[in-house]
Amino acid sequence: MPAARARAVDPEVLADRITGGDRRALARAITLVESTREDHRRVAEILLERILPATGNSIRLGITGVPGVGKSTFIERFGLHVIGEGSRVAVLAVDPSSKRSGGSILGDKTRMEELSRHPDAFIRPSPAGTTLGGVARRTRESMLLCEAGGFDVIVVETVGVGQSETAVADMVDMFLLLLLPAGGDELQGIKRGIVELADLLVVNKADGDLKDAARHTAADYRHALQMLRGASPHWSPKVQLCSALTGKGVPEVWRSVSDFRHALGGAGEIATRRAAQARAWMWSEVGETLMTSLRAHPRVRAAIGDLERAVSEGRLPAAVAARQLLDLFLDRSQIPDHAGVAASDVRGG
Numbered sequence: 001m002p003a004a005r006a007r008a009v010d011p012e013v014l015a016d017r018i019t020g021g022d023r024r025a026l027a028r029a030i031t032l033v034e035s036t037r038e039d040h041r042r043v044a045e046i047l048l049e050r051i052l053p054a055t056g057n058s059i060r061l062g063i064t065g066v067p068g069v070g071k072s073t074f075i076e077r078f079g080l081h082v083i084g085e086g087s088r089v090a091v092l093a094v095d096p097s098s099k100r101s102g103g104s105i106l107g108d109k110t111r112m113e114e115l116s117r118h119p120d121a122f123i124r125p126s127p128a129g130t131t132l133g134g135v136a137r138r139t140r141e142s143m144l145l146c147e148a149g150g151f152d153v154i155v156v157e158t159v160g161v162g163q164s165e166t167a168v169a170d171m172v173d174m175f176l177l178l179l180l181p182a183g184g185d186e187l188q189g190i191k192r193g194i195v196e197l198a199d200l201l202v203v204n205k206a207d208g209d210l211k212d213a214a215r216h217t218a219a220d221y222r223h224a225l226q227m228l229r230g231a232s233p234h235w236s237p238k239v240q241l242c243s244a245l246t247g248k249g250v251p252e253v254w255r256s257v258s259d260f261r262h263a264l265g266g267a268g269e270i271a272t273r274r275a276a277q278a279r280a281w282m283w284s285e286v287g288e289t290l291m292t293s294l295r296a297h298p299r300v301r302a303a304i305g306d307l308e309r310a311v312s313e314g315r316l317p318a319a320v321a322a323r324q325l326l327d328l329f330l331d332r333s334q335i336p337d338h339a340g341v342a343a344s345d346v347r348g349g
Contacts, residue, residue, distance in 0.1 A: 009043050015050035018149050023122060026149045030124055033141040036292075048141060051148035056274070058147045059261050062168035064158040064194075065178030070204045071157055072111040074178060074244035079115045081250050082153050090122040090146035091115070092139055093157040122151060137288065140171050140281055169197045170277055173270050174260050176253075179203045179221065181213035195221070196228055200238055200256055207243035214241055234267045235260055299328040 009032065017025035033044040065071050072093075079089040091112070116123045124142065143154050158168050169175045177198035195201070201221050206214035221239045230236050238256055242249030264270045294300055307324060310316035 011043050011047040012050055015047055015148070018051060018145060019054045021150055023149070026122065026145055027124070029145050030126075030138075030142045033145065034126060034138045044141070048144060051145065054148040055144045056147060058143075058152050058154045059174065059257065060143060060154045060156070060172040061257065062156045062158065062172035062175045063178065064168060064176075065204075066180065069178045069180050070244050071178055074202075074204055074242070074250075075155055075157055076112040076115040077244045077247055077250050078253060079112070079121055079153075079155070080118070081247070081254055083118060083120045085254065087152040088120045088122075088150060089115075089153045089155065090149070090151035091124070091155045091157060092142050092146070093123060093125045094139065122146065122149070143171070166197065170280060173264070173273065174199045174257060176200045176202060176257075179217060181205055181210040181217050195224065196231075198237055199231070199235060199260060200240065200253070201225075202249075202253055203239065203241050204244055206241040206249065207246050232264060232269060234263045234269055294325065294329045297329050299331075300325055303328055 009028075014025055014029055014032075018029055029044075029047060032040055032047065035041065035044070063071060063075060075091055075093075079091065082089050093112075112123055115121045126139065126142070139156060143156070146154050154172075156168055156172055175197050177194065177200070179201060181203060203214045203218045203221070206218075218239045218241055225237055225239065228237075240249060240252055240256065242253055244250070261270070264273075295304075303325065307316065307321040311318050311321050
């Protein structure tokens, strides 16, 4: 967003437009909250405060799976079904980042063409950046904006299995793991920890020649789930079959999502989870903001190179180097000379 345009943003006006259902205002707001510029962040924080009373009324779904499992095809078919049932759907699709530009490179709007054209759907690809779990740092804030915009179902699609999927599980109400048909011991190398996070496992591509393999895969996972302890006393994780290509099984997936919401919502567990997530989010922001501020500090920036070299060459323990950086950041005047790294060098002069 150009600087002049960002300065002209009135967060109160933007908040009113979002809660009034203005999709262009929603897209602009997400661009604003994704910005790393300090002036943009200040406007974004005011905006988030204004829209907060209009949030919290959706079901938040996290969806992940190995590359090639058909996440985009499934989400499009699932989204169109949910819209047909009378709900509005927002998809926050976290794409792999381009190392050159930092932008998202898969372009989910082109992979969910029909859904992206629907007036009751909103699709926003965002670059994953360096965030673990393939979830953009500002995905939580984007979810709040979509809720304020009147979307009833928020889907967060992650890059794929292999990073810290806890990141998405810790920001949604329900975590759905998509699986490919496989046989016997070839169960895709999905880590047990990811299976333990899932509230619903869906074996996709259960059609044509893969139908029997899909049934076997579902049976194997049902057996595996019996060995695991569920995360909630009010819900036992399920394994279901579906074909995103034909749409078979998709209504049953939506029914399970509705059952989950009814079971945990009625018991107050969704509200409890969200409160815990909000607290964790606050401390995560504290950590991220402190790291950003530390790296931007002029004395720290001047000393980083020398300290990193000293640690790399074995002349200085990492813990000592970290303490010296913190001393510089906190502006402590007395910094000890350790392992041949002069205090004057550490201070950057």
